[in-house]
Amino acid sequence: MARAGLTAERLTRAAADLADEIGFQNVTVSALARRFDVKPAALYSHVKDVQDLRARVALLALAELADRAAAALAGRAGKDALVAFANAYRGYAKEHPGRYAAMQIELDSDRVDTSAGRPHADMTRAILRGYALPEPDQTDAVRMLHSTFHGYVSLETAGGFRRHPRDVDASWFRALDALDAVLRNWPPA
Amino acid sequence: MARAGLTAERLTRAAADLADEIGFQNVTVSALARRFDVKPAALYSHVKDVQDLRARVALLALAELADRAAAALAGRAGKDALVAFANAYRGYAKEHPGRYAAMQIELDSDRVDTSAGRPHADMTRAILRGYALPEPDQTDAVRMLHSTFHGYVSLETAGGFRRHPRDVDASWFRALDALDAVLRNWPPA
DNA sequence: GCAAATACTTAAAGGCTGTAAGTTCACGAG
């Protein structure tokens, strides 16, 4: 009986793919074991429990998205950077719905600190360089940007916009226009 | 053996309370049966299955939130209305995290159409009355507002803003200022 | 007061998580 060659990393990648295929909620130790033609118990040597597995998927997704966003941001500034980042974000979420869903779980702060937490915050701030906002406005703006991106993608994925005929991409670009406008003219406290 | 007096409505309300207490994910037929001192199988006379139970909680939450939002909106216009609606939304989500989480599941469109779907869309449009936006800008703005509200609340609840000392309420109010500003001066296509 | 509808229980199958103990394979040391 040849061994399957399980690894925490291989399991994580496979779990991420599984999440994109069948939904993050349906990623289970049993389903993953089935994919490797192995008994469920075998996974517990590589992964603590199902929470651990899901957290690993979340961190993988955070890292992947950070890479994409960094690439999109390279050499751009101002609205260009804003749009590129936003589209990278939305594109990743649409392409990898399971991974994106994974990112929304609550991670232990130690896990996030030691890995993909920093890059995100730093990068979102990079978008704002062109708009020259002082603190704490910058933090407020970062939070608003992240909220809008996440909210839009999340509602879109959940089908929340499907009840109106207006083109969903068009609304997205208008939202980016609006964000650019408000960043260029950030209201005083 | 006195009967428990189960009803779809009573079960739904109890499930909603349970969701707020232990998290929507943890709302299970068994847990709910335990709360009524009844065997799990008893619930299946009143509710189709666990999906049905969860959908009912979602619809309950949608209706409750619609009521609150309507009350908040009464007699207000412009930025006043925007802020009142937004605070009602966020307040409900923070007060009822389980119910709020329930609202995010995908509902069969027939369910939503026949109940709490309409009021929401109509109400959000009521906010915009003071800003006099033509279509399709109005739809775009509705989508952006909803995205920002949902995104902010969702990230806040998930602890996404906890890594920075900036006051979370302050950022929220600045986001509302920004939304008001952008609505008053909606960028042309 | 009785028949029929309703409310709930018992029973049971099937799936998932997770632990413990057993077996088998791979690999380095002698």
Place this chain on the structure above:
DNA sequence: CTCGTGAACTTACAGCCTTTAAGTATTTGC
């Protein structure tokens, strides 16, 4: 080359959850 040790995987099992089917008890309405 073979032996032993540790890692990889399986078997076995306990516990919990969902859901259906069949049985019992209680309420309701005629």
